[in-house]
Amino acid sequence: KAGVTQTPRYLIKTRGQQVTLSCSPISGHRSVSWYQQTPGQGLQFLFEYFSETQRNKGNFPGRFSGRQFSNSRSEMNVSTLELGDSALYLCASSLRITGLARETQYFGPGTRLLVL
Amino acid sequence: AQTVTQSQPEMSVQEAETVTLSCTYDTSESNYYLFWYKQPPSRQMILVIRQEAYKQQNATENRFSVNFQKAAKSFSLKISDSQLGDTAMYFCAFTGISLGQNFVFGPGTRLSVLP
Numbered sequence A: 001k002a003g004v005t006q007t008p009r010y011l012i013k014t015r016g017q018q019v020t021l022s023c024s025p026i027s028g029h030r031s032v033s034w035y036q037q038t039p040g041q042g043l044q045f046l047f048e049y050f051s052e053t054q055r056n057k058g059n060f061p062g063r064f065s066g067r068q069f070s071n072s073r074s075e076m077n078v079s080t081l082e083l084g085d086s087a088l089y090l091c092a093s094s095l096r097i098t099g100l101a102r103e104t105q106y107f108g109p110g111t112r113l114l115v116l
Numbered sequence B: 001a002q003t004v005t006q007s008q009p010e011m012s013v014q015e016a017e018t019v020t021l022s023c024t025y026d027t028s029e030s031n032y033y034l035f036w037y038k039q040p041p042s043r044q045m046i047l048v049i050r051q052e053a054y055k056q057q058n059a060t061e062n063r064f065s066v067n068f069q070k071a072a073k074s075f076s077l078k079i080s081d082s083q084l085g086d087t088a089m090y091f092c093a094f095t096g097i098s099l100g101q102n103f104v105f106g107p108g109t110r111l112s113v114l115p
Helices: none
Strands: A005-007 A010-013 A019-024 A031-038 A042-050 A053-057 A064-068 A074-078 A087-094 A111-115 B003-005 B010-014 B019-021 B024-026 B032-039 B046-052 B064-069 B074-079 B088-096 B109-114
Touching: A005 A087, A010 A019, A019 A087, A019 A111, A031 A074, A042 A064, A053 A064, A074 A087, B003 B088, B010 B019, B019 B109, B024 B074, B032 B064, B032 B074, B046 B064, B046 B074, B074 B088
Parallel strands: A010 A111, B010 B109
Antiparallel strands: A005 A019, A019 A074, A031 A042, A031 A087, A042 A053, A064 A074, A087 A111, B003 B024, B019 B074, B032 B046, B032 B088, B064 B074, B088 B109
């Protein structure tokens, strides 16, 4: 099976712009989670989507949003970019067969975003 | 809220030796899952090992094993016969079993395996 893929891998934007990142989960996986990774803050949970619905949300401003499509692919959008948004954005997918089963998350390679 | 602590920001070990990475967590739940993930330099995060809290037996995966102490809320990772390819950031992670739970990661331990 192909692993989790993320596009683009690298991105340079300027302050005030917006950006959309894409994540394709492992085939059959229905849950997609997004994380922001920075040297100072470590891995911070952004949100999780399951069956096209946002199930969980981390403590990030409304500029960060996402969605999931019927094929489980997910996109994350950041509007009005700030310098502090520079980070590695990781996507992880899991099976989530039932709501009570916590499946292992499998990570993509990440998108490295630099905001100038 | 659950928290995960890794008290060793950096560690080093000689090739072929054994090293133990520490992780403690705080939760009021009785059922949950614990994970160790590895992130090599500029490479993808991969799962090392997983432990279900209801299982008393410690998980093992080849050279990797854990010491799970539920009462002490401790979940350490032991790497035996360390190899140069083990050089990476290691993250301890916790998640509850319910739909509303997300993964909580520790700050990570940077492990360097020295030749």
